[in-house]
Amino acid sequence: MTAQATNAAAAEQRVFHLAEAEDHDHAGGNGATILGFWIYLMSDALIFAALFATFGVLSASYAGGPAPREIFELPLVALNTALLLISSLTFGFGMIEMEAGRARGTQLWLVVTALFGAAFVGIELYEFASLFAEGATPQRSAFLSAFFTLVSTHGLHVTFGLIWIVTMLVQIGQRGLVIENRRRLLCLSMFWHFLDIIWIGVFTFVYLFGVLR
Amino acid sequence: MHEQSFLKTVFGRLTIDSLPIHEPILFTTFIVVAALGLVILAAITYFRLWGYLWHEWFTSVDHKRIGIMYVVLGIVMLVRGFSDALMMRAQQAIAFGANEGYLPAHHYDQIFTAHGTIMIFFVAIPLVVGLINFVMPLQIGARDVAFPFLNNLSFWLTVAGAALVMLSLFVGEFARTGWLSYAPLAELAYSPDTGVDYYLWSLEIAGVGTTLSAINMVATVLKMRAPGMTMMKMPVFCWTALCSNVLAVAIFPALTAAFFLLLLDRYVGTNFFTNEGGGSPMMYWNLVWIWGHPEVYVLVLPAFGIYSEITSTFTGKRLFGYSSMVYATVVITILSYIVWLHHFFTMGSGASVNSFFGIATMVISIPTGAKVFNWLFTMYRGQIRFELPMMWVLAFMLTFVVGGMTGVLLAIPPADFVLHNSLFLVAHFHNVIIGGVVFGLLAGITYWFPKAFGFKLDPFWGKVSFWGWVIGYWIAWTPIYVVGLMGVTRRIHHIDDVSLQPYFVVAAFGALIILVGIVGTVMSIVMGIVHREKLRDVTGDPWNGRTLEWSTSSPPAAYNFAFTPVVHELDTWYDMKSRGYERPAAGYRPIHMPKNTGTGVCLSALAFLLGFGMIWYIWWLTAISAVGLLAVAVGHTFNYSRDYFIRAEAVARVERERTRLMAPGA
Numbered sequence: 001m002t003a004q005a006t007n008a009a010a011a012e013q014r015v016f017h018l019a020e021a022e023d024h025d026h027a028g029g030n031g032a033t034i035l036g037f038w039i040y041l042m043s044d045a046l047i048f049a050a051l052f053a054t055f056g057v058l059s060a061s062y063a064g065g066p067a068p069r070e071i072f073e074l075p076l077v078a079l080n081t082a083l084l085l086i087s088s089l090t091f092g093f094g095m096i097e098m099e100a101g102r103a104r105g106t107q108l109w110l111v112v113t114a115l116f117g118a119a120f121v122g123i124e125l126y127e128f129a130s131l132f133a134e135g136a137t138p139q140r141s142a143f144l145s146a147f148f149t150l151v152s153t154h155g156l157h158v159t160f161g162l163i164w165i166v167t168m169l170v171q172i173g174q175r176g177l178v179i180e181n182r183r184r185l186l187c188l189s190m191f192w193h194f195l196d197i198i199w200i201g202v203f204t205f206v207y208l209f210g211v212l213r
Numbered sequence: 214m215h216e217q218s219f220l221k222t223v224f225g226r227l228t229i230d231s232l233p234i235h236e237p238i239l240f241t242t243f244i245v246v247a248a249l250g251l252v253i254l255a256a257i258t259y260f261r262l263w264g265y266l267w268h269e270w271f272t273s274v275d276h277k278r279i280g281i282m283y284v285v286l287g288i289v290m291l292v293r294g295f296s297d298a299l300m301m302r303a304q305q306a307i308a309f310g311a312n313e314g315y316l317p318a319h320h321y322d323q324i325f326t327a328h329g330t331i332m333i334f335f336v337a338i339p340l341v342v343g344l345i346n347f348v349m350p351l352q353i354g355a356r357d358v359a360f361p362f363l364n365n366l367s368f369w370l371t372v373a374g375a376a377l378v379m380l381s382l383f384v385g386e387f388a389r390t391g392w393l394s395y396a397p398l399a400e401l402a403y404s405p406d407t408g409v410d411y412y413l414w415s416l417e418i419a420g421v422g423t424t425l426s427a428i429n430m431v432a433t434v435l436k437m438r439a440p441g442m443t444m445m446k447m448p449v450f451c452w453t454a455l456c457s458n459v460l461a462v463a464i465f466p467a468l469t470a471a472f473f474l475l476l477l478d479r480y481v482g483t484n485f486f487t488n489e490g491g492g493s494p495m496m497y498w499n500l501v502w503i504w505g506h507p508e509v510y511v512l513v514l515p516a517f518g519i520y521s522e523i524t525s526t527f528t529g530k531r532l533f534g535y536s537s538m539v540y541a542t543v544v545i546t547i548l549s550y551i552v553w554l555h556h557f558f559t560m561g562s563g564a565s566v567n568s569f570f571g572i573a574t575m576v577i578s579i580p581t582g583a584k585v586f587n588w589l590f591t592m593y594r595g596q597i598r599f600e601l602p603m604m605w606v607l608a609f610m611l612t613f614v615v616g617g618m619t620g621v622l623l624a625i626p627p628a629d630f631v632l633h634n635s636l637f638l639v640a641h642f643h644n645v646i647i648g649g650v651v652f653g654l655l656a657g658i659t660y661w662f663p664k665a666f667g668f669k670l671d672p673f674w675g676k677v678s679f680w681g682w683v684i685g686y687w688i689a690w691t692p693i694y695v696v697g698l699m700g701v702t703r704r705i706h707h708i709d710d711v712s713l714q715p716y717f718v719v720a721a722f723g724a725l726i727i728l729v730g731i732v733g734t735v736m737s738i739v740m741g742i743v744h745r746e747k748l749r750d751v752t753g754d755p756w757n758g759r760t761l762e763w764s765t766s767s768p769p770a771a772y773n774f775a776f777t778p779v780v781h782e783l784d785t786w787y788d789m790k791s792r793g794y795e796r797p798a799a800g801y802r803p804i805h806m807p808k809n810t811g812t813g814v815c816l817s818a819l820a821f822l823l824g825f826g827m828i829w830y831i832w833w834l835t836a837i838s839a840v841g842l843l844a845v846a847v848g849h850t851f852n853y854s855r856d857y858f859i860r861a862e863a864v865a866r867v868e869r870e871r872t873r874l875m876a877p878g879a
Contacts, residue, residue, distance in 0.1 A: 014779075014781050014788075014792060015779050016778060016779055016781075016789050016794050017774075017776035017777060017778050017779055017797065018440065018776055018777040018778075018779060030436055030437075031436060032359040032360070032432045032433075032436040032437065033359075033360075035359075035432050035435060035436055036359060036360060036428055036429065036431075036432040039428045039431055039432065039462055040428055042462065043424055043428065043462050043463075043465070043466045044466070046463065046466035046467060047466040047467075047469060047470045049466075050466060050467050050470035050471065050500055050503075051470060053500075054470075054474065054485065054496055054500070057493055057496050058485070058491065058492070058493060058496070061484075061490075061491025061492070061493070062491065063484070063489075063490045063491035138477075138481060138482075138483045139481070139482040139483060139484065139490070140490070141484060141490055141491050142483075142484040142485065142487075142490055142491035142492045142493065143491065145477070145478075145483035145484045145485050145490075145492075146485070148483075149474065149477060149483065149485075163843070163847070167847055167850060171850070171851070175853070178853075180853055184850075
């Protein structure tokens with residue numbers, strides 16, 4: 001009975017504001033940046049979804065031009081896939097170093113990751129150059145338009161990832177693993193792994209299914 | 214010959230003939246706009262306002278100021294978009310039989326394209342985003358959005374897009390392809406001039422802004438709510454803002470991709486949507502409508518939120534069926550994503566596909582209907598105050614329901630085969646967008662204006678605006694419904710059958726009555742400013758509101774809340790008032806806030822130049838702006854000191870001033 005009365009009194013005296021001691025801190029982050037970056041990645045995934053859908057619709061529109069089987073070199077693409085997957089692994093090692101608070105180690109693994117990434121972009125450019133030399137250009141057929149756009153949009157993302165890695169290398173060098181840099185590295189790692197996942201889709205649906213067709 | 218190629222390198226395809234020197238209508242408009250612009254610039258310079266505007270507004274990351282700037286942009290562009298509407302109505306009222314009207318066909322086509330593009334992308338979206346920006350953080354008890362700099366950048370990217378559309382009026386041409394620029398007409402082979410390029414670049418740039426803004430708002434609602442505010446204690450407007458922005462994140466990528474592919478077709482010569490080379494024009498239609506249909510709900514859901522807030526406030530009651538309102542909003546969000554094909558039943562995808570999309574479309578009317586009943590039941594036995602915002606709600610219900618019903622009619626595939634591309638369709642979507650979105654935005658502006666500026670809008674001109682819009686809408690669009698049902702198709706520059714002329718004359722008069730409404734809207738702001746002392750509100754709560762934004766001063770201080778509010782009930786401010794809440798008079802602490810930055814303006818200016826260079830094939834400009842964009846964006850990340858503290862004494866000073874103003878007799 002008394003307990004109930006006390007409860008009722010407490011309810012009457014509701015607290016309507018924080019005394020601010022527990023105020024959240026912007027720089028420390030309340031996880032909003034990570035959530036926001038996840039949402040950005042999902043919106044980017046939808047751009048790729050639109051490109052995949054377009055490729056799906058146009059993948060048999062050869063317009064008298066070459067078919068996938070005649071132009072794709074699977075061993076080269078397999079090598080490229082391996083390079084990108086390994087780069088995800090090396091980025092993971094970099095994040096372990098970051099968690100351990102070792103700035104040098106983090107930078108080292110980032111450099112290794114960037115080298116794998118650059119090799120991936122290089123091989124992709126080589127592949128494009130040889131396709132061009134065979135006359136398989138984006139203008140040749142709708143299939144080739146969709147192929148080049150999907151693959152090079154991914155490649156462009158990897159290139160931006162490389163610029164971001166270089167930026168982070170400088171920023172870690174300047175300030176060490178401060179909280180902002182750790183947050184940025186977390187976002188960058190999500191971006192890098194995300195591109196890996198997209199590539200697995202490209203490898204499967206564009207190259208493997210293309211050669212099966 | 215040598216000089217020719219030099220000019221081509223410097224100016225691309227931009228020549229003296231790109232300016233409207235041979236078009237009297239355009240040239241006069243240009244002179245008037247240029248003179249007006251010069252007067253405004255001179256006035257700003259004369260009154261030494263540049264520094265103030267730059268430091269307090271353009272570089273501001275304050276969500277309230279960005280919200281206000283969005284609304285200003287929306288109203289300015291509304292005037293442009295509506296001028297286009299008047300020109301079309303005038304043309305269609307006279308161009309019968311032997312009379313060819315006053316607009317040449319190629320000009321008329323640009324006008325209807327610009328009208329649709331501007332009204333959706335640069336009027337409706339900025340107004341909706343602006344209101345969400347201003348109101349939502351206040352309603353959830355936050356001090357800013359999750360990413361304040363991104364918010365500023367989003368706004369300026371939208372401005373860059375709008376500036377490109379405006380520029381197309383005087384330099385070169387705008388698209389003549391309709392507001393979604395369908396392929397294959399929008400391909401280079403059929404539209405070789407700059408029009409479609411203006412269209413694509415301005416919308417790509419503005420679209421990036423809208424996507425970033427949507428991500429920002431979703432993160433804000435999910436992460437920045439005041440302690441105690443669970444999802445089901447959020448005001449309905451915040452729910453609709455959340456759903457609208459989730460939807461925007463889900464659809465804008467499709468539009469970006471579709472436009473990107475069309476750009477590749479036009480610039481690189483790929484074959485995505487061409488007639489040759491295996492391209493598929495209908496793929497473009499699918500992609501743009503995957504964006505396009507949900508976009509309607511991106512706009513109308515926040516309007517539904519506004520109606521909910523207003524209905525509850527002006528009937529002095531809790532919203533009837535809060536949770537059903539929330540679920541209805543979520544269901545509409547999901548359903549809106551699976552109905553896009555009803556925009557082209559005539560594509561020929563077969564009976565089963567058409568049935569699926571037709572039925573899915575009709576199903577949307579169920580949660581929407583539930584909402585209408587919730588508003589009605591909120592009003593039932595309430596003490597309704599028929600002030601201007603509430604009048605808009607009633608006009609909305611009467612108007613929107615008709616638009617909803619014609620929508621269900623169009624959702625029936627066999628009926629759509631007859632009505633596709635007709636003026637009946639045009640009347641339908643104007644019915645839902647004017648009756649649903651525009652009325653809601655005007656209601657919202659009237660409702661929250663005193664919060665933003667500390668005084669109400671002028672009530673007389675507000676009523677002129679109301680009656681002008683409502684009566685004008687019905688007189689302008691009823692005849693269009695009728696001729697549409699008779700089979701008149703859209704985008705017609707000249708009609709042979711003179712017997713149809715009276716309908717179009719009546720429609721033109723209706724448009725003039727809407728003009729009275731727009732003048733009323735603008736005048737209610739102007740006269741509100743003139744009579745601001747009489748219309749002043751010092752309480753911060755002029756309508757006896759129920760949600761947290763009304764607990765702050767009007768206009769709210771930069772930090773919004775001196776103390777972070779704690780939420781116990783759905784209608785938090787009503788709860789606080791009914792329990793005799795007193796503002797704390799002491800114990801202020803320093804408040805952590807983000808710093809202003811000019812980076813957003815800078816990036817957007819570069820994006821504008823990039824677009825301009827691409828449109829006119831000025832490759833050096835494009836290259837420089839692209840490198841500049843990357844450099845400024847990366848450079849911005851080297852700035853680590855992005856926030857500061859408002860000192861406790863400064864907070865105390867602001868709060869003491871408010872206490873003084875609120876004291877009786879002050």
